Amino acid sequence: MKTKLGKTIAALALLLGLTAVIFLVASSQAQRRGRTPGDWLPEDWRRPGDRRDEDRRRDDDGRQDRRRDEDGRRDEDRRARGADVAHAETLWRDIKDYPTWPVPKGLEGWQRGESPHGRYLRYYYNYAAKENLNKNLAVIVKENYSARDRGALRSVTVMQKRKGYDPENKDWFYVQYDPDGEVMSDRRGRKIAGAVGEETDRGCISCHERARGNDYLFMND
Ligand code: HEC
Numbered sequence: 001m002k003t004k005l006g007k008t009i010a011a012l013a014l015l016l017g018l019t020a021v022i023f024l025v026a027s028s029q030a031q032r033r034g035r036t037p038g039d040w041l042p043e044d045w046r047r048p049g050d051r052r053d054e055d056r057r058r059d060d061d062g063r064q065d066r067r068r069d070e071d072g073r074r075d076e077d078r079r080a081r082g083a084d085v086a087h088a089e090t091l092w093r094d095i096k097d098y099p100t101w102p103v104p105k106g107l108e109g110w111q112r113g114e115s116p117h118g119r120y121l122r123y124y125y126n127y128a129a130k131e132n133l134n135k136n137l138a139v140i141v142k143e144n145y146s147a148r149d150r151g152a153l154r155s156v157t158v159m160q161k162r163k164g165y166d167p168e169n170k171d172w173f174y175v176q177y178d179p180d181g182e183v184m185s186d187r188r189g190r191k192i193a194g195a196v197g198e199e200t201d202r203g204c205i206s207c208h209e210r211a212r213g214n215d216y217l218f219m220n221d
Contacts, residue, residue, distance in 0.1 A: 084194030088175040088183045091139075091160060096181055098124045098141045098156075104219055116207075118144030118154055123219065129161075133217060134170075136163040140219070153179045159208075159217075166195045170216045174204040 101124040113121040122143040129138035138161040146152045160173040176184045176192040183191050186203075197203015205216070212221040 081191065081194065084173075085183055085191045087173065088177075088191070088193035091158070091173075091175065092177060092181040092183075095126070095139055095141065095158065098126075098139075101126055101141070102130050104130075104140075107219060113144065117142065117157060119147030120145040133220060134161060134215060136161055140217070155179070155184060156181075157204075159204075166198070169195060169198065169205050169209065170214075172205075172208070172216055174208075 104123050104125055107123040109122075111121040111123065113119055122145070124141040124143075125133075126137075126139040128135045129140055132138065133140070140159045142157045143153055144155045144157060146154050156177040156179065158175050158177065160175075162171055162173045165171045165173055173194065174192070174196045175194075178184050183193050185191055192204075195205060197205040197207070200206060208216040208218070211218045
């Protein structure tokens with residue numbers, strides 16, 4: 001009995017000693033590799049604050065990827081905006097003789113407008129639009145005059161139907177020109193051309209999407 005107990009104790013002591021040796025060797029190796037103690041411990045043993053270099057690297061990589069993604073998206077946005085402005089400029093060349101175009105029925109002569117458009121308006125549309133307001137390449141032009149002076153043209157707002165351009169919003173291309181046909185800019189200096197107001201609560205789409213009939217047009221409401 002006595003010897004059995006002795007043997008057990010000896011075995012336990014040996015096991016403890018071995019564990020201690022393994023512990024020391026492992027920890028000294030970890031130190032040599034320049035890590036903080038505890039780094040080599042299994043995941044769930046580490047304190048929440050302990051982060052492995054690898055984790056950090058992975059996080060950094062993730063951040064860089066995200067930044068690259070965002071940059072890519074920004075580049076895309078810039079390109080899209082550039083393309084929108086270019087389109088608006090060509091569009092003006094095609095439509096600048098709009099005063100010779102047909103006038104929508106019931107909207108002849110001076111019309112009263114609402115904010116944000118002028119107090120007085122004049123409408124025109126091209127032959128495609130006359131045939132069908134939602135026909136591809138239909139163009140609707142609305143001149144916006146100031147309230148004080150009907151002679152003072154403030155801006156020309158245009159909607160052009162472009163099949164495939166913005167399917168979520170009925171494919172309208174919006175642009176606002178000054179009386180000389182220059183694409184106008186908003187208060188933040190962004191050109192007013194394209195799917196304007198798509199993601200904000202201001203701008204053309206945010207308001208025109210409320211038009212009756214879900215065609216983004218008010219003139220037929
Ligand atoms: C806050 C609402 C609102 C915003 C923003 C808005 N519009 Fe309009 N738009 C109207 C209303 C209302 C009419 C009908 C005429 C009127 O009352 O002025 C209209 C009419 C028009 C028309 C004639 C076709 C139609 O729908 O009847 C065009 C073209 C037009 N807007 C272009 C634009 C462009 C381009 C922008 C952005 C630069 C814009 N609109 C921003 C409310 C808005």
